[in-house]
Amino acid sequence: MFEWLANFGFPTAEQTWTGKTHEDLVASIEELDRVRHDLDYETDGAVIKLNNLALRTQCGATAKAPRWAMAYKFPAxxxxxxxxxxxIQVGRTGALTPVAELEPVFVAGSTVGRATLHNEEEIQRKDIRIGDTVVIEKAGEIIPAVVKVEMDKRPKKTKAFKLSKVCPECGSNAAKDEGEVVWRCPNPDCPAQVRGRLEHWCMRGAMDVDGGGEVLVRQLVANGLALDAGELYELTAEHVAGLERMAEKSAQNFIDGLEKSKLQDLWRGG
Ligand SMILES: [Zn+2]
Known part of the structure; x- marks a missing residue:
């Protein structure tokens, strides 16, 4: 199947394993675990399939999925x-997300310097404090998270964490809906939200604008060059090249990317 797809130019997994016994299966999974961090992409598991059509028919399917294929996930x-x-990071919807700044540490194939703490309740539940020694966890492409505190290593004089209820970007008072755990900045003109919306617009999977990353978007917003998706399309290469540390070639690349994105279906921008 992979070969057949590859013949048509589809990208496929570069390596597959076949086996007959339970031992073969375990050995294959172990080998994948050894080599997976050297692959050019991140992978957090494998799909195990029967390659015998008669056996597949015999296995049948549940209401949701066939019984002859199964996902295996490596532990985080x-x-x-x-x-x-x-x-505190402010997202495109105004959500205030506490983020841990960590002593950089190597885990699951890359160096991690930040981890999400989800929300204030989660921090209080785990009693995570600045200065703590913490266990972090990373699986595949998922954002690393703080799992727990090693309490016996807690330094003296730490303070329980309290989330500031003021947006660090625009100074607005944050608000929280009843029954929600997330505090939000209610100001739609908040620079962090404006940046978040533009970054989201440019993202792969959305309008996929080449070169429209975090750094460029930050500069566009800071200089008032583009504050919404519509204004992106009024930019010229000269505008963009005038920004600090912006090479002419990258500026043109971004403008070309915008032009190309006009061919994308509009629903992707939402
Ligand atoms: Zn704000």
């Missing part, structure tokens, strides 16, 4: 490090 990898600070 963990590491221990020190939490240096807790900063």
């Amino acid at each position: 990898e963990q590491a221990v490090t020190v939490l240096k600070d807790i900063v």
